[in-house]
Amino acid sequence: MNAVEIHNLSKFFGQKKAVSGLDMVVPEGAIYGFIGENGSGKSTTEKIICGLMRPNNGQIKLFGKDLSDEDVRHKIGCLIETPGCFPNLSVWQNMMIQAANISLRNPKEKVAEALKLVRMEGSASNKFRNCSLGMKQRVGIAMALLGNPALLILDEPINGLDADGIRIMREVLTDLTLKKKCSVIISSHILGELEKIATHYGIIRRGKMIKQVTAEELERECPKYVAIKPLDLNSAENLLSEKYIKVTRKDNFLRIYGDASPEETVNYLFKHGIKVEEVTTEKISLEEYYIDLMKKGENEIW
Amino acid sequence: MVKYDRTKPKKLKSMLSVDFLRLFASPLLYVLIGVSFSLPVLILVMTTLNGGEESTLIFTSVWQSISSVSEEGATAMDITSMMNINLLFFLTSVLVGIFVSEEFKSGYAKNIFAIRHKKGEYVLSKILLLSFSGALTFIAYFLGAIVGGKIAGLSFELTNTSVTGLIFCMLSKIALLPLFSSIDLLISVFAKQKTWLSILGSLALSALLFPTIPMMTPLNSGIINLFLCLAGGIIFAFCGGLSSKFILDHTDIV
Ligand SMILES: Nc1ncnc2c1ncn2[C@@H]1O[C@H](COP(=O)(O)OP(=O)(O)O)[C@@H](O)[C@H]1O
Numbered sequence: 169m170n171a172v173e174i175h176n177l178s179k180f181f182g183q184k185k186a187v188s189g190l191d192m193v194v195p196e197g198a199i200y201g202f203i204g205e206n207g208s209g210k211s212t213t214e215k216i217i218c219g220l221m222r223p224n225n226g227q228i229k230l231f232g233k234d235l236s237d238e239d240v241r242h243k244i245g246c247l248i249e250t251p252g253c254f255p256n257l258s259v260w261q262n263m264m265i266q267a268a269n270i271s272l273r274n275p276k277e278k279v280a281e282a283l284k285l286v287r288m289e290g291s292a293s294n295k296f297r298n299c300s301l302g303m304k305q306r307v308g309i310a311m312a313l314l315g316n317p318a319l320l321i322l323d324e325p326i327n328g329l330d331a332d333g334i335r336i337m338r339e340v341l342t343d344l345t346l347k348k349k350c351s352v353i354i355s356s357h358i359l360g361e362l363e364k365i366a367t368h369y370g371i372i373r374r375g376k377m378i379k380q381v382t383a384e385e386l387e388r389e390c391p392k393y394v395a396i397k398p399l400d401l402n403s404a405e406n407l408l409s410e411k412y413i414k415v416t417r418k419d420n421f422l423r424i425y426g427d428a429s430p431e432e433t434v435n436y437l438f439k440h441g442i443k444v445e446e447v448t449t450e451k452i453s454l455e456e457y458y459i460d461l462m463k464k465g466e467n468e469i470w
Numbered sequence: 471m472v473k474y475d476r477t478k479p480k481k482l483k484s485m486l487s488v489d490f491l492r493l494f495a496s497p498l499l500y501v502l503i504g505v506s507f508s509l510p511v512l513i514l515v516m517t518t519l520n521g522g523e524e525s526t527l528i529f530t531s532v533w534q535s536i537s538s539v540s541e542e543g544a545t546a547m548d549i550t551s552m553m554n555i556n557l558l559f560f561l562t563s564v565l566v567g568i569f570v571s572e573e574f575k576s577g578y579a580k581n582i583f584a585i586r587h588k589k590g591e592y593v594l595s596k597i598l599l600l601s602f603s604g605a606l607t608f609i610a611y612f613l614g615a616i617v618g619g620k621i622a623g624l625s626f627e628l629t630n631t632s633v634t635g636l637i638f639c640m641l642s643k644i645a646l647l648p649l650f651s652s653i654d655l656l657i658s659v660f661a662k663q664k665t666w667l668s669i670l671g672s673l674a675l676s677a678l679l680f681p682t683i684p685m686m687t688p689l690n691s692g693i694i695n696l697f698l699c700l701a702g703g704i705i706f707a708f709c710g711g712l713s714s715k716f717i718l719d720h721t722d723i724v
């Protein structure tokens with residue numbers, strides 16, 4: 169079953185089309201990386217999934233049921249834009265409020281557990297307004313995680329988190345999906361981080377889903393290349409271009425795409441008297457893939 | 471099968487528990503109770519200490535700061551019929567405006583409505599809570615009036631009415647609270663994050679209804695007054711509540 173199924177979703181703000189004809193499928197147990205530039209409609213889509221905004225058009229199913237189904241809605245955990253905390257109350261009080269909100273069993277125990285998970289147990293008595301951005305974000309994550317949601321929706325959760333926070337986040341999410349069968353939608357700009365955990369990707373552009381792929385498909389689609397650092401960059405580039413179909417330059421490295429092997433390229437350059445300092449095989453990153461895709465999209469439209 | 475720690479929502483009960491937790495944790499409630507208590511003390515003491523001449527003695531009895539006896543109340547609005555406990559209905563507007571807009575500003579409204587599709591419990595819980603906190607301010611005012619009256623040396627005599635009349639008068643006013651709370655709530659869910667709009671809007675609507683309060687709740691009230699106020703309170707709470715629910719159902723929460 170799919171955790172989320174969206175068909176032809178649209179949301180307008182006056183003349184502005186924030187989301188237009190968006191399709192989205194999030195399989196159960198997936199960590200769905202939701203990628204797109206600022207203002208492309210990620211938050212709007214997430215708000216609609218959470219029932220916080222009314223779409224102008226489109227069908228949404230959560231676990232095969234309608235969005236208005238109370239049982240399904242009750243299993244959502246979300247952190248969208250900001251954690252909904254009262255600034256004048258303590259972190260603990262805010263967490264207890266959310267625990268009451270979702271009718272959590274053993275609230276004190278569960279809240280303490282969740283705060284411990286995000287390493288905020290020492291700041292439970294802090295007033296929320298006195299928390300730093302990163303601490304607030306951690307509280308927001310702890311709040312969304314309370315009571316094991318079946319669907320977790322995180323909007324740019326890594327923003328403001330330090331390295332430790334990001335690592336915790338990664339561990340928690342992987343653990344949740346593996347052990348608790350939780351499905352996660354996570355939007356982020358930090359593609360390098362997303363790449364480490366996501367099992368599926370959805371790329372949104374100007375309110376439209378332009379690509380949905382699984383991590384394996386992406387792995388296959390992302391071309392491998394041999395990266396080589398020759399002493400004489402220019403002559404090496406000329407030489408390699410004669411033999412291989414695609415050679416590009418990045419910083420002090422040359423990238424040779426296609427079925428070249430490292431030994432073969434190094435030997436080839438060595439024969440022509442060019443010494444090589446470093447050689448590796450690599451795969452283009454999600455970020456590069458994304459940028460490429462965006463460039464292609466630009467060309468299609470203009 | 472995965473076990474969820476979340477139990478089926480105990481809808482109204484969990485909503486009410488959160489609202490009461492917030493109310494008692496917020497300084498707002500204590501400030502309003504403090505204001506409600508000091509208001510009659512200030513009014514009664516200031517107006518009687520001022521010169522002490524017969525002409526400036528606006529209040530001759532403590533109970534004038536609560537309400538007036540029906541024949542007097544029906545006449546034009548003089549200073550005593552303005553400066554009485556009915557002012558607290560405006561205070562309720564301020565409380566509702568701040569309390570509700572805080573939920574939208576803080577993002578707490580997102581947390582509630584993401585997991586609840588039906589908005590009825592939210593509305594009902596708010597009306598109950600706000601009526602309750604309104605009742606607390608009325609009691610504080612009543613006590614303040616007694617203290618203020620003692621300090622100012624005013625008469626505690628009940629002319630043209632009785633203790634029963636006074637009790638029914640207070641109860642009738644409290645019974646009107648759901649009416650005012652539901653109207654204030656309606657404005658506030660419409661205004662959402664805009665605190666100024668919800669306070670100003672609620673104050674304006676309360677001002678429209680204000681002149682009817684002295685007639686509905688004179689000092690010599692009886693069971694009929696209480697009954698009418700209760701009926702009015704419940705009918706308005708129901709209609710106002712339904713309208714609030716309609717607005718929440720048909721607008722974006724964020
Ligand atoms: N409440 C709103 N009123 C008007 N326009 C909005 C509102 N929310 C979002 N938008 C617009 O919709 C577009 C998509 O916004 P958003 O979903 O927040 O993008 P993202 O989260 O991908 O950065 C933006 O152009 C934004 O300006």
Ligand SMILES: [Mg+2]
Pocket residue numbers: 210211212323
């Ligand atoms: Mg956003």
